[in-house]
Amino acid sequence: MTDSAELPAPHNHSLCINTALTLAAQLCTERGVQLTAIRQQVLELIWANHHAVKAYDLLERIKPLQSAAKPATIYRALDFLREQGFIHRVESLNAFVGCNDLKSAHEQLLLICKQCENVEERHADSVMQALTQEFVLAGFTAHHQAIEIHGICATCTQSNHIPQLV
Amino acid sequence: MTDSAELPAPHNHSLCINTALTLAAQLCTERGVQLTAIRQQVLELIWANHHAVKAYDLLERIKPLQSAAKPATIYRALDFLREQGFIHRVESLNAFVGCNDLKSAHEQLLLICKQCENVEERHADSVMQALTQEFVLAGFTAHHQAIEIHGICATCTQSNHIPQLV
DNA sequence: ATTGAGATGTTATATTGTAACGAATATCAC
DNA sequence: GTGATATTCGTTACAATATAACATCTCAAT
Ligand SMILES: [Zn+2]
Ligand SMILES: [Zn+2]
Ligand SMILES: [Zn+2]
Ligand SMILES: [Zn+2]
Numbered sequence: 001m002t003d004s005a006e007l008p009a010p011h012n013h014s015l016c017i018n019t020a021l022t023l024a025a026q027l028c029t030e031r032g033v034q035l036t037a038i039r040q041q042v043l044e045l046i047w048a049n050h051h052a053v054k055a056y057d058l059l060e061r062i063k064p065l066q067s068a069a070k071p072a073t074i075y076r077a078l079d080f081l082r083e084q085g086f087i088h089r090v091e092s093l094n095a096f097v098g099c100n101d102l103k104s105a106h107e108q109l110l111l112i113c114k115q116c117e118n119v120e121e122r123h124a125d126s127v128m129q130a131l132t133q134e135f136v137l138a139g140f141t142a143h144h145q146a147i148e149i150h151g152i153c154a155t156c157t158q159s160n161h162i163p164q165l166v
Numbered sequence: 167m168t169d170s171a172e173l174p175a176p177h178n179h180s181l182c183i184n185t186a187l188t189l190a191a192q193l194c195t196e197r198g199v200q201l202t203a204i205r206q207q208v209l210e211l212i213w214a215n216h217h218a219v220k221a222y223d224l225l226e227r228i229k230p231l232q233s234a235a236k237p238a239t240i241y242r243a244l245d246f247l248r249e250q251g252f253i254h255r256v257e258s259l260n261a262f263v264g265c266n267d268l269k270s271a272h273e274q275l276l277l278i279c280k281q282c283e284n285v286e287e288r289h290a291d292s293v294m295q296a297l298t299q300e301f302v303l304a305g306f307t308a309h310h311q312a313i314e315i316h317g318i319c320a321t322c323t324q325s326n327h328i329p330q331l332v
Numbered sequence: 333a334t335t336g337a338g339a340t341g342t343t344a345t346a347t348t349g350t351a352a353c354g355a356a357t358a359t360c361a362c
Numbered sequence: 363g364t365g366a367t368a369t370t371c372g373t374t375a376c377a378a379t380a381t382a383a384c385a386t387c388t389c390a391a392t
Binding site for chain 1: 257258275277279280286288290292293295296297299300301304305306307308309310311312313314315316317318319320323324
């Protein structure tokens, strides 16, 4: 079931979803925290694609499942999912995206495509090392990092160069 | 006129302000754009210290000078100052800070202290080079970058280790 | 059964940011 | 100078994002 249009590259997105949900459930059990229906549904909605999703969009989308949902419903679920490291907040978009590496603690380096709106998460050691050097030089103790790059992704760059069929 | 309390390190902050305002005025002339009273005042208010300032705080602070000021007044000035590269938006705080290097085009790398709230701008070539490599690897064309690191600055780290006098 | 912790429901409000349109002001060609 | 043009600003209204506060529910441990 490959989905071509809006994904960072043609790929089996069901696998993305399944992996994320399965691992999240597993980690919650290990940690003795509850992946409640609401939390699970919000996580699944976030993983609908690789876009960054806005809180109020999530609210609209969850209403069919949770008719009582209010802003606090969403923000609480988002808080939980962030605390557990299941999602990242995209600061420059006021939006949220699924984390693609639940197994390792890591800082977020996000490549955000202006055209297709996909967000690709990378884990560049070289960048992090250079950054760490920079902190140390400045005597700064880092607690949390947000690295967000806006531009055009590889897929869009390619398709921009291919003449349209229609 | 050294101000000790809330600055990244004891320094002559009047110099920060003067430099920023003088250079901004100069660049506006060169570019044929207008540094109007409102814009100048907003820039000066932002440079009151090295904190990131919120738009609505600026609004309150400018009202004595511009009694007709409304949200749009501030946001327009902020848009202008950002277009001209005189300030940076701190995405993770929804706030704004003066740029400390008006002479060179550059991406923003901000060290944000949770304790004193000062924001220090750095220009780390090593980080940017590592980042660029990462883009190229991913086939990504970067247009705009935001690198924001939250933690504790050198000054606060030191003063935390010094027993309080009171 | 009682209790306590965590999760959710609910209402209200705070904070951040834009759209739209007309009036005022600066700029430039003539 | 005068009029045409673009830019800036005043003003109103509203959209979008996020949190506070308190009541209620659930469920497991005692
Ligand atoms: Zn991640
Ligand atoms: Zn793209
Ligand atoms: Zn700068
Ligand atoms: Zn500090």
